[in-house]
Amino acid sequence: MSTxxxxxxxxxxxxxxxxxIPSSHSPAESxxxxxxxxxxxxxxxxxNNVPQHKQYFxxxxxxxYVFTSGSSGEVGAYDFAYSFEQDDSGAIDGFTGxxxxxxxxxxxxxxxxxxxxxxxxKSASGPADRTATLRVYxxxxxxxxxxxDPLANRCEIE
Numbered sequence: 001m002s003t004x005x006x007x008x009x010x011x012x013x014x015x016x017x018x019x020x021i022p023s024s025h026s027p028a029e030s031x032x033x034x035x036x037x038x039x040x041x042x043x044x045x046x047x048n049n050v051p052q053h054k055q056y057f058x059x060x061x062x063x064x065y066v067f068t069s070g071s072s073g074e075v076g077a078y079d080f081a082y083s084f085e086q087d088d089s090g091a092i093d094g095f096t097g098x099x100x101x102x103x104x105x106x107x108x109x110x111x112x113x114x115x116x117x118x119x120x121x122k123s124a125s126g127p128a129d130r131t132a133t134l135r136v137y138x139x140x141x142x143x144x145x146x147x148x149d150p151l152a153n154r155c156e157i158e
Contacts, residue, residue: 028108031075031099032136032157034061036114039082039095043118043132057082077107093118104142112152113137113145 038060042053058067065080067073072081079102085094095116101108119131138152139145 028078028099028101028110028112029156029158031078031080032097032112032114034065034075035080035082035097035099036134036136036157039084039097039114039116042084043092043095043116053084074102077102087120091120093120098144100144109140110138110152110156111141111143111145112157113147113149115147 038057041060042057054071058065065073065075071083072079074080079100080098082095082097084092087093097114098112100111113136115135115137117133121129121131123129135147136152136157137145137147137149138156139149
């Protein structure tokens, strides 16, 4: 196993099946993947009813995600938080998620910020067009990631 100042961990398995090919190791991958999936699915809903939104989201995340207050909680060795942005009609047009190691240096060494934006363009001739952007930022520092940090490696979130 090795890492550099980015905090990204790479390991090589030298056994008969590994053949020494470097592979990435991202302990936060499953936490990010599930949180991100639920946030994307929630964008298809119209959440004028906030209690209904929270019930849906908790059910989507499942029992491994333990809510400690409002829209934040714990999953495995990580803390998570999320929020949604809504347009005037109540439709979700953006979301933010955070995933951080609960004990920096032991549970993990990278913090993540997930930012999704949805732009809907109404069409007179048919259904509205939706354009989405997604950015996941990461930092190896013991602090929340920000949009000024570099983008996470794709293999950390898929």
